[in-house]
Amino acid sequence: MNLRILVSASIALILAISSLPLLDPKYFISWKPSLSSPVADLILRNGLIYTSDDSLLFADSMAVGDGRVLRVGNYSFVQELADYRTEELDLGGKVVVPGFIDSHVHFISGGLQMMQVELRGVDKKEDFVGRIKDAVKSTKEGSWILGGGWNNDLWGGDLPAASWIDDITPKNPVWISRMDGHMGLANSVALKLAGITNLSEDPRGGTIMRTASGEPTGLLIDSAMKLVVSQIPEGSVDDRREAMLRASSLALARGVTTVVDLGRYFPGLSADISWEDFSDVYQWADSFSKMKVRVCLFFPMETWSRLADLTKKTGYALSQWIYFGGVKAFADGSLGSNSALFYEPYVDEPHNYGLQVTEPEVLLNMTLESDLSGLQVAIHAIGDRANDLILDLYNLVASTNGMRDRRFRIEHAQHLASGTPDRFGKEGVVASVQPDHLLDDANSAGRKLGKDRAEKESYLFQSLLNGNALVAFGSDWPVADINPLSGIKTAMRRRPPTWEKAWIPSECVSLDDAVKAYTISAARACFLEKHVGSISPGKFADFVILSAKSWEQFAEEASADIEATYVSGVQAYP
Numbered sequence: 001m002n003l004r005i006l007v008s009a010s011i012a013l014i015l016a017i018s019s020l021p022l023l024d025p026k027y028f029i030s031w032k033p034s035l036s037s038p039v040a041d042l043i044l045r046n047g048l049i050y051t052s053d054d055s056l057l058f059a060d061s062m063a064v065g066d067g068r069v070l071r072v073g074n075y076s077f078v079q080e081l082a083d084y085r086t087e088e089l090d091l092g093g094k095v096v097v098p099g100f101i102d103s104h105v106h107f108i109s110g111g112l113q114m115m116q117v118e119l120r121g122v123d124k125k126e127d128f129v130g131r132i133k134d135a136v137k138s139t140k141e142g143s144w145i146l147g148g149g150w151n152n153d154l155w156g157g158d159l160p161a162a163s164w165i166d167d168i169t170p171k172n173p174v175w176i177s178r179m180d181g182h183m184g185l186a187n188s189v190a191l192k193l194a195g196i197t198n199l200s201e202d203p204r205g206g207t208i209m210r211t212a213s214g215e216p217t218g219l220l221i222d223s224a225m226k227l228v229v230s231q232i233p234e235g236s237v238d239d240r241r242e243a244m245l246r247a248s249s250l251a252l253a254r255g256v257t258t259v260v261d262l263g264r265y266f267p268g269l270s271a272d273i274s275w276e277d278f279s280d281v282y283q284w285a286d287s288f289s290k291m292k293v294r295v296c297l298f299f300p301m302e303t304w305s306r307l308a309d310l311t312k313k314t315g316y317a318l319s320q321w322i323y324f325g326g327v328k329a330f331a332d333g334s335l336g337s338n339s340a341l342f343y344e345p346y347v348d349e350p351h352n353y354g355l356q357v358t359e360p361e362v363l364l365n366m367t368l369e370s371d372l373s374g375l376q377v378a379i380h381a382i383g384d385r386a387n388d389l390i391l392d393l394y395n396l397v398a399s400t401n402g403m404r405d406r407r408f409r410i411e412h413a414q415h416l417a418s419g420t421p422d423r424f425g426k427e428g429v430v431a432s433v434q435p436d437h438l439l440d441d442a443n444s445a446g447r448k449l450g451k452d453r454a455e456k457e458s459y460l461f462q463s464l465l466n467g468n469a470l471v472a473f474g475s476d477w478p479v480a481d482i483n484p485l486s487g488i489k490t491a492m493r494r495r496p497p498t499w500e501k502a503w504i505p506s507e508c509v510s511l512d513d514a515v516k517a518y519t520i521s522a523a524r525a526c527f528l529e530k531h532v533g534s535i536s537p538g539k540f541a542d543f544v545i546l547s548a549k550s551w552e553q554f555a556e557e558a559s560a561d562i563e564a565t566y567v568s569g570v571q572a573y574p
């Protein structure tokens with residue numbers, strides 16, 4: 001090597017190093033104990049900051065540095081952390097809240113659905129057919145056309161049939177699911193691939209809808225859906241990655257900065273898919289710095305030992321973006337498919353009490369083992385009986401395995417018998433609930449349970465709060481839209497479209513409680529309260545600027561627009 005170059009390079013290096021403390025004030029400051037406070041990158045002032053932190057619930061200013069909240073308070077207090085590089089944002093009196101945490105999503109399923117035919121909101125048969133027709137144009141011959149979100153109630157109730165779309169889809173199998181996910185329409189090409197004919201028998205727990213003459217119409221209900229769904233190729237790795245990125249952009253546009261992903265698991269679907277999503281999608285995105293939303297992952301409970309082994313090696317935070325939540329199982333089915341488990345039978349099916357979908361001994365064994373290995377457990381329970389069974393199970397597991405901070409979760413906790421709401425608070429069980437589901441269920445619950453029973457026990461958010469339960473809000477996206485501001489409004493107003501009055505007015509909650517359920521309580525519900533959930537010094541600077549000009553206005557209108565979403569102190573939307 002040329003000696004002269006080496007010498008001059010060394011001199012340049014020495015000069016560069018020795019000039020650092022003089023040129024970089026941050027470096028310089030670190031040597032001065034009196035100036036040891038970090039410098040703010042960003043100061044927000046003149047706002048109405050709702051922190052979700054009871055030690056200082058409202059403030060007008062905050063300072064952000066290195067992706068974290070540094071200070072919250074009045075302007076002169078946070079301004080102490082400014083220097084010449086600090087940016088300042090005048091909020092003009094607007095409301096700021098912590099980034100929302102959606103406590104229950106199926107993130108990659110939702111993203112995949114965004115890439116498919118969107119039938120949500122379609123209110124005419126012609127539009128339904130039109131959207132499929134458009135999809136045919138952009139789909140290769142022989143490839144599946146997939147989609148969902150249709151609701152026949154919007155066009156008067158007629159159920160769709162394969163005959164609506166067979167003419168326009170002679171070369172493509174089609175599968176489009178109803179908004180609630182318990183019914184779907186296949187065209188004749190798809191029926192043929194699935195081997196469904198005049199002679200097929202209904203599988204257990206499902207129905208193949210037929211015409212009066214016995215011919216399948218194309219509609220499949222509950223477990224019969226699997227006949228077609230099992231024929232659909234699993235999305236490619238690229239599709240699943242794209243799905244996650246699209247889902248993240250949508251979440252940010254709605255003010256969501258953290259999601260709890262319950263995976264793509266539903267009873268009968270392979271548990272491996274959640275693990276493949278973890279490695280192919282989330283770990284891939286993290287290693288290429290493509291994560292935009294923090295995710296807390298739950299895995300199918302039958303794979304508890306795999307998660308237990310992994311967390312022993314890695315801990316619960318893989319990075320600032322990916323956290324391990326715990327494991328999930330199912331106690332019962334759903335109200336829409338008459339499979340949620342109740343003490344009394346369904347009014348429209350007098351012999352049906354619903355289903356216990358996981359063998360009780362198996363569920364107990366898995367819960368004991370998961371809990372013993374330190375994992376958090378979340379179990380889906382919708383009917384009143386299912387909720388009591390799981391509370392009993394949790395009690396038994398807690399007394400067997402001994403005291404610890406375990407925060408058992410019940411997902412949905414939708415219908416609760418008298419006395420049950422208080423048990424959540426007393427027994428320290430998290431109620432992970434989805435306000436927007438009540439918009440669809442208010443009508444059907446009356447029909448399926450009877451009006452009185454439905455009003456006594458459905459979506460008892462205020463009763464849960466009165467009993468000191470930790471209540472976490474979520475959407476169940478893509479079953480309902482990912483939209484915390486909508487969920488907050490629904491929890492406050494409980495007014496389904498076309499309803500004049502609230503459904504069960506005594507269960508309406510305050511704006512403060514609704515925002516907390518989407519922020520700090522949601523963070524506690526998945527053990528992330530040290531990192532997120534409130535605008536508190538030391539936590540990630542994840543927050544949302546709303547259009548509302550005062551807390552009173554926000555409370556009165558129960559709505560606002562998302563103006564900007566920040567993650568780690570950086571604007572991520574728009």
Ligand SMILES: *[C@@H]1O[C@H](CO)[C@@H](O)[C@H](O)[C@H]1NC(C)=O
Binds near residue numbers: 073074076077
């Ligand atoms: C601003 O906040 C600081 C710290 O909380 C406090 O000491 C000070 O009195 C406040 N100033 C005003 C004008 O309220």
Ligand SMILES: *[C@@H]1O[C@H](CO)[C@@H](O)[C@H](O)[C@H]1NC(C)=O
Binds near residue numbers: 197213215
């Ligand atoms: C199924 O039934 C329909 C109506 O009875 C009939 O027109 C059709 O030919 C039958 N298809 C087969 C494959 O048997």
Ligand SMILES: *[C@@H]1O[C@H](CO)[C@@H](O)[C@H](O)[C@H]1NC(C)=O
Binds near residue numbers: 365366368369
């Ligand atoms: C769960 O079942 C397995 C296999 O039958 C058994 O070895 C284990 O001891 C059971 N665990 C508990 C906690 O009952």
